[in-house]
Amino acid sequence: MSFILRQISKRVGAPDIVREKPLAAAEPVIGRGSDCDIQLTDLAVNLRHAVLKQAGSGRVTVESLGQENFEANGKFVTSASLALADTPVLGFGSHVLTLSAGDNDTVLVLATARENFAATAAGDDQKRAFSLKHALFSPRRLAWITGIFILLACMAFPIGVFMLGNQHRTISGAAYKQWSSGPLSPGHHFLEKNCESCHQQAFVSVKDSACLSCHQAGLNKLEAAHLQTRTRELGSPFAPDPAGDHAPRDRLMAASPPDPNLARRINTWVANTFSHPSNRCASCHTEHVGTGKGADGAVPAPVKPDQIRRNDCKDCHTGMAQRLAENGTPTTIPDVTDWGHHPDFRPVITTGFRGDKPVLVRTALSAGLKENDGLTFGHDVHLGTKGLVARQAMELGKANGYGAALTCDNCHKPAPDGGFVAIDMSKNCGVCHSLTFARKNGVDQQLKHGHPDEVVAQLKLYYAHQPNFSAGPEVFIGRPGLSRGTPRAGRPVDYVIDSVRNAFERGGTCTTCHTFTKPAPGSLEYKIQPVRLTARYLPSGDFDHNVPEHNKDASGAQTCKSCHKAESSKLSSDVLLPKIAECDTCHGKTKAEIAGAAGSDCAECHGFHNPGLPASPRSRELARNAMIRTD
Incomplete structure (x- = not known):
């Protein structure tokens, strides 16, 4: 003989919910505990109240597991022997168990809720026992007393300490601490006792101007140095990261998609109305959330404040072109919905030079794309x-x-x-492409790289101080393994002219990698094409x-x-x-x-x-x- 539990939950205006499952236990336990075979969620039922046992063919016995009784066919007892043919009814608090014989020698236990139990005396006693009405304070009175206490402790007390001055520093620190929502992140921890650095106006959310007082982008070197000095004086161990605007504020708002959730849109409107806008720095970068340690207490937490994403990149860059066009500020930036729809690269290449400054153009990456970097190299x-x-x-x-x-x-x-x-020419190229033009007293004489005018001046200076030119210099400019010939003997100026031409003329040492503009006749002012x-x-x-x-x-x-x-x-x-x-x-x-x-x-x-x-x-x-x- 085995037991089958069938639970029926009644619903108003809808069909009843019936759940049926066989019970694995040979002697199922009835009670409120989660370990019971027949679990009845009622405080009037003990954790382990009673047990069902087989008592021969067509009979069962029910025995209490403690001193508490139960109802069997309208009588309160601690044990009962019941015939299944009589369809006995057991009562446990607000629950009714009806026993009957099932198919294949099984016992069917039908569990239902007792109707109108809440109106009975037992139900009223249960509500009264767990009600706060007869406690010392009613819920309303307790709420008023607690609210007034919090107001005095968290507002009147700190204001009073502030009015008295800083002579009670210990009390003052405790009064301020209760206003803090948590420790600062490691990156801002040095401001822990300098609340006014960020909270510049009472009862007003942290403004962007407070953040930008340290994280302003686009500063020149002098301004950046002054900012770094100021943050160090405040106690910062490192220079703050500059944070530039992603785009002008009005353009960002126009590009952002409308929130599909009506409740969030209403919440945003209310927040903006009460000086708590959702487009501030602090809307995404939240503070007072970090202790400097990870969840396990050992691994350091991230240095930066927590970041909350209102919209991720694809939210704004999907349909952005249409939204900006409708706003009257069109863009040429293509929409990017996901990685698979990312446009191909548009590299910035050098197309030439305007004086010594390169002209850079962003263009499509096509096959055979060329740039003009001013260098000859393969x-x-x-x-x-x-x-x-x-x-x-x-x-x-x-x-x-x-x-x-x-x-x-x-x-x-x-x-x-x-x-x-x-x-770097000297480090990466100089081993093979030597800049040595002569050797004097066993020491290599090297030309300066990148400035033809300095090369000419260096050659003039060198040959002007040579006492004898009949034999010529020991070694002339050239790549290792390549001979440039021997300059003619004669005046120092002849050596200078020959050496300069040997460097800058076609086939010369410098022309291996660089392009030069020839000077006017009689001049040695060679111009090198800029390189980028x-x-x-x-x-x-x-x-x-x-x-x-x-x-x-x-x-x-x-x-x-x-x-x-x-x-x-x-x-x-x-x-x-x-x-x-x-x-x-x-x-x-x-x-x-x-x-x-x-x-x-x-x-x-x-x-x-x-x-x-x-x-x-x-x-x-x-x-x-x-x-x-x-x-």
């Missing part, structure tokens, strides 16, 4: 495994950092900011080459060539920037698609507070000093 020659360059690198040996054919990292050294250290080596083609992005997945494969080998086709590039004007399709192989994918799927969050490459500037200081300086226009 990656294919330098990265080839055969030929003069490879042989010379082998001859230089490992002692000089070579010993084999050149690879990318021979010249491109990673920088801490995710880019590369700027190419592109440090970052995408100044509005922040690609980090130091990420291991960006520079090495699973075996640790360099992966430069998988994105940059330098081995086949014959000209320095080639724009060796991959298309965004190369990024798609990892970004924008799921782990189910590829095991090495990378994140696709916009903030991995773009900074919100520097939308027109790169996130890294190196590229930010580049974009600030260059003349950038869009085609």
